[in-house]
Amino acid sequence: MTKQWWQNAVIYQIYPKSFLDTNGDGIGDLPGIIKKLDYLKDLGVDALWLSPIYQSPQVDNGYDISDYRRIDPMFGTNADFQTLIDQAHRRGIKIIMDLVANHTSDQAAWFQASQKSRDNYFSDFYIWRDPKPDGSEPNNWGSNFGGSAWTYVPARQQYYLHYYAPGQPDLNWENPLVRQGIYDIMRYWKAHGVDGWRMDVITSISKDQNFPDNPNPHGLKYVVANQNDGPRMHEFIQEMHQEVLKPFQMMSVGESPDAKSQDARLLVDPSREELDMIFTFEHMHVDRQPGDVNGRWAVAPLDVVALKHILANWQNALRDHGWNALYFENHDRARTPSRWGDAKHFRYESTTAFATILHGLQGTPFIYQGEEIGMTNPDFELKDYEDIELKTNYQKLVQDNHSISAADFLKAARQISRDNARTPMQWNATSQAGFTTGRPWFTVNPDYLKVNVAADQQAAQSVSRYYKALIHLRHTQAILTDGSFDLLLPKDPHLFVYQRQLAGKTWLIAANLSTTDQDLALLKDWRQAKVILNNYSDFEVATTLRPYEAVILEKES
Known part of the structure; x- marks a missing residue:
């Protein structure tokens, strides 16, 4: 069966607000993405997924859209986006937009009309329900961002549903x-x-x-x-x-x-x-x-x-x-070396170990901006975070329900908050990591002096060079797209090991996801195998994997 283009592809996600600012206003923009297309082409990715760039009040960082046909001026113009599409296509890179179709902004023209009355053209574009006899919400549904999922509008004497912020009313797909x-x-x-x-x-x-x-x-x-x-x-x-x-x-x-x-x-x-x-x-x-x-x-x-x-x-x-769509990081997920690895002692090793495991699977790998250089979570204080989800959940869980302490909430935020992925892209060691000449909309991770694109490209242990190797394998080795999958050692608490097989060829993909040496006895049967990729420069096939050591080996039958 003929493969679709995306089955042989690696897709790179861009969070435009934090990618590259070219006009000094502290917010990433479309000209910034255009400026870095050659960097992305050199990395080897096949498509760019852009988080929302439409007109938005930014209640939820663009996932509250007020005009779906207009690029938000903070990012540029519709003409800028057309230039990005054209320039990307010239480099063989496809463009994927983010479609937010469950809800709009409450500033969208549809909602502005819908909330005025029960009998206009847009009245049923959203989900409206009458209050209960006591005037309370139609049911006990809560928002993902805390509080009720219903907000009352006096003009209609009804509540509207919002799975997220009140500024994100849910559309009525029944219409x-x-x-x-x-x-x-x-x-x-x-x-x-x-x-x-x-x-x-x-x-x-x-x-x-x-x-x-x-x-x-x-x-x-x-x-x-x-x-x-x-x-x-x-x-x-x-x-x-x-x-x-x-x-x-x-x-x-x-x-x-x-x-x-x-x-x-x-x-x-x-x-x-x-x-x-x-x-x-x-x-x-x-x-x-x-x-x-x-x-x-x-x-x-x-x-x-x-x-x-x-x-x-x-x-x-x-x-x-x-x-499968394969990912560990995106705009809603924290940085893998900080969340699951060891960013302090084994940043390169843990970043590349998890990447090896992910990219060896069948499916389309997605890389989130900065993942390819091993960006990490910043150790912010609660006052430094911007995310509406974090703020509303802090109010709900710490201040209202007292179900978690402020200290434990901060510990969790440093591990899993969405804001961990939204700090500006770290291009070099100059002021503000080369992201902007102005004041960035969100604090740059202080580790940018050592973790940045320029430094990584020159490093002996280069995360981006390792990612390029993984992407090259995806493009050239059919075993990754078509091969069978067999998990080995399913109950081992530290080792992630599996085999891929195709046309008389077997690959062993193994990683130690811990900070200590781990014995992998089955490696003795792979001593004569071909080394396809590994993340330790002095790798030799032995029966022990060092902390976050990862390897891909090949045998032919």
């Missing part, structure tokens, strides 16, 4: 006019040359129209709603596929926060004609305390066994039934 409005937006950008879509919380678009209360074992006032697998979700996505994705051959990768592998098969099996790939959050939960009322803020050490089980399960479940 066919809403769906056609979204499809028209997608067609608009396709006409400008956009190649595909990353779809924000796309599995949340269908809601149970009975709006039942959620089970509440902890006795909370508000309980975050089950935001996946609404009754018409698959129907809506299939319609989108027929209306836009299929006729215009646009790649799609959907964010599906609660999806397990069996859910993914329904979404990405080519025969169902829905999405090409989805992002799961399942493997992102392997460092949290299960069942804790504080959710992801109840952090725990990395569970390597759980990580192996989840990734292997997805590899096996989607084999011949769909395609």
Whole structure:
């Protein structure tokens, strides 16, 4: 079967606000991305996914869109974006936009009209419900950002639903006019040359129209709603596929926060004609305390066994039934060497070890800006963070519910906060890491003096050089795209080891995800194997892997 372009690709995510500022206002912009296209071409990536660049009040860093057809002036102009598309295409790089179709900004024209009355054209573009007889919210649903998922509007004497901030009202996908409005937006950008879509919380678009209360074992006032697998979700996505994705051959990768592998098969099996790939959050939960009322803020050490089980399960479940989207970092996820590795003592080794494990799997690898140089989490204080999710959860969990101490919340923030990924890109050791000549919108990580692109490219242990090698393997070795997958040592708490096989060739991919030496006895059978890649310069095939040592070996039968 002919491969789609994205099955042999490596995709690089850009958070434009933090990538490169060219006009000194402290905010990254489109001309900054254009300026770095040759850097991205040299890295070897095939496509760029841009986090939202549309007009937005920035309540949630652009995931609250007020005008889907206009580039926000902070990033530049529509003409700048057209230049970026054209220049990227000349270099063989595709452009993927971020589609936020579950909700808009409350400043969007649709919502501004909808909130005025119950009987205008846009009245049913959003989800409105009457209060209960006592005037309270329609149900006990809570927002992901804390508090109620409902906000009251006196002009309508009704509440509107928002799974996220009050400034992000959820669209009513039951209304066919809403769906056609979204499809028209997608067609608009396709006409400008956009190649595909990353779809924000796309599995949340269908809601149970009975709006039942959620089970509440902890006795909370508000309980975050089950935001996946609404009754018409698959129907809506299939319609989108027929209306836009299929006729215009646009790649799609959907964010599906609660999806397990069996859910993914329904979404990405080519025969169902829905999405090409989805992002799961399942493997992102392997460092949290299960069942804790504080959710992801109840952090725990990395569970390597759980990580192996989840990734292997997805590899096996989607084999011949769909395609994996592979990632450890993005704009919502902390830096891997700080979160799961050892950024202080083994930054290069832990960065490249996790990269080896990820890029060796079947699927399309996604690299987040700065990942390719081993950027780390900053050790900020609570006052230094910007993220609305962090601030609202601090209010809810620390100040209101007293379910976690301020010290423990800060510890969790330093490990998993979304802001860890949003510090400006570190280009060099000059002022503000070469990101801006002005005052950056968000504090630069103080480690930029040693962790930056210029320094990494000259280093003996270069993270970016290792990533280039991984990307080259993805482009040239069919065993990575087509080979079988077999997990070895599934219960080992430190070693992540698996095999890929294709056409008489076997690859062993192994990494020690710990700070101590680990015995790997099976390596004695690989002493004569060919070394494809390794992250220690003095590597020799032995029966011990050093801290965060990773290797890819090849044998032919």
